[in-house]
Each structure stands twice: as structure tokens, then as C-alpha cells.
Amino acid sequence: AQSVTQPDIHITVSEGASLELRCNYSYGATPYLFWYVQSPGQGLQLLLKYFSGDTLVQGIKGFEAEFKRSQSSFNLRKPSVHWSDAAEYFCAVGTTSGTYKYIFGTGTRLKVLA
């Protein structure tokens, strides 16, 4: 079955610390991969995306993610977290066979300590 797993429901980091949010997927082919951020009551903002090519992708707000095919992972990283990064982060897979749609993970809520 196609699925996206974000094993960490909540993560708390101190401002200025590094961050890594984990994402693993189960999909028969290489999917398209996305990270979104959502503030409370707001919409989804695209942070970055991977279609093919270089497995390290850069996004907005200083985020990057690395696609590791052997681990079926697409972890999100940021070297130094800012208080404004506190939000919910969703990993998503875009299916590349059959009807195109997104499958979202359950999200990781990030709390940033001053």
C-alpha cells in the first residue's frame, strides 16, 4: 500500500539549533516528493520538491531535503532554526503511476524554544 510515515509527531528544538524532520514512504516506483509547512488555521506552503536529478534539494526559508532511494526517505533539514519556524510540517508523495495525487504524512509539529 502507498503510504507516507512521519515518525515524529512532535519535535521541540531550541532556537539556533539544527533540525531534521524524518519522512519515509512506501511506493512502488520513485515518486515525486514534497515538504509543506502549515501554520495553525492556515493553508499549505510548499517548502521544496524533488522530481529527479540531484538528491539534495534546496527550498525556501533555508530548508533543504535529501532523497535517499535506498532508505525510501526524504528528510527535511535546517541548520539553524528560527522561532518563526514553529509550525506543522507535512511530507507528501506525488504518485507517478495511475491517477496522479498526493499522499500526505501525518505531520510533525515543531516547537521552537527561545
Next chain:
Amino acid sequence: EPEVTQTPSHQVTQMGQEVILRCVPISNHLYFYWYRQILGQKVEFLVSFYNNEISEKSEIFDDQFSVERPDGSNFTLKIRSTKLEDSAMYFCASSLDATEAFFGQGTRLTVV
């Protein structure tokens, strides 16, 4: 920059009432979607629409739901008889070529 727009941003309706959520996709896009996010939960796929017909629907998308592209620019989601459990944020999305989908800001539906 082109964007997907959804109206209204928030709708409150009584249980059993019909509600129509409206979306204007990006103008040259060909694939259209509705997703749902119940408060505090993940975003779930409801339905995809291409070439004026549903291409896939999830098990959530039962007979109470329907979609329509009435005039070539709007894309609507209708819920015929709303239930309390339909309360959620509904996101419309569109895609040009089934690679990246662009999401609207969502409509928060509250059923009372």
C-alpha cells in the same frame, strides 16, 4: 504569480444542509483535486478530476459528495447533506501536467 483561489474562506452550515465550496484553479491547468483536513489530522485525498470527469475518488468521497466544473473556470465541491464529521478544512488543488499540484488557501467548513 498565478494561484488557486477558494471561496469562502470559512463557512458555517447546519447539519443536513447542502454546501458548495468553490475553487478557481490556475487558468491553464488540466488536473483538479479536492483534499480534506480534519482539525489536527493529516491532509486526505478526496477526488481528482480530469477531462471533465472524475479520474479517482477515495472512500471518503461517498454519494454525498459531488464535483463539477460548470463553466470552464470554476471547480466546485458539493456536499448534499452535511454531517458533523464533515467539519474540516477543504483544499482545492490544480496541476498542469500531473507533476506538481498547487493548493488553494482552503475553506474551513464548520457543521453545527
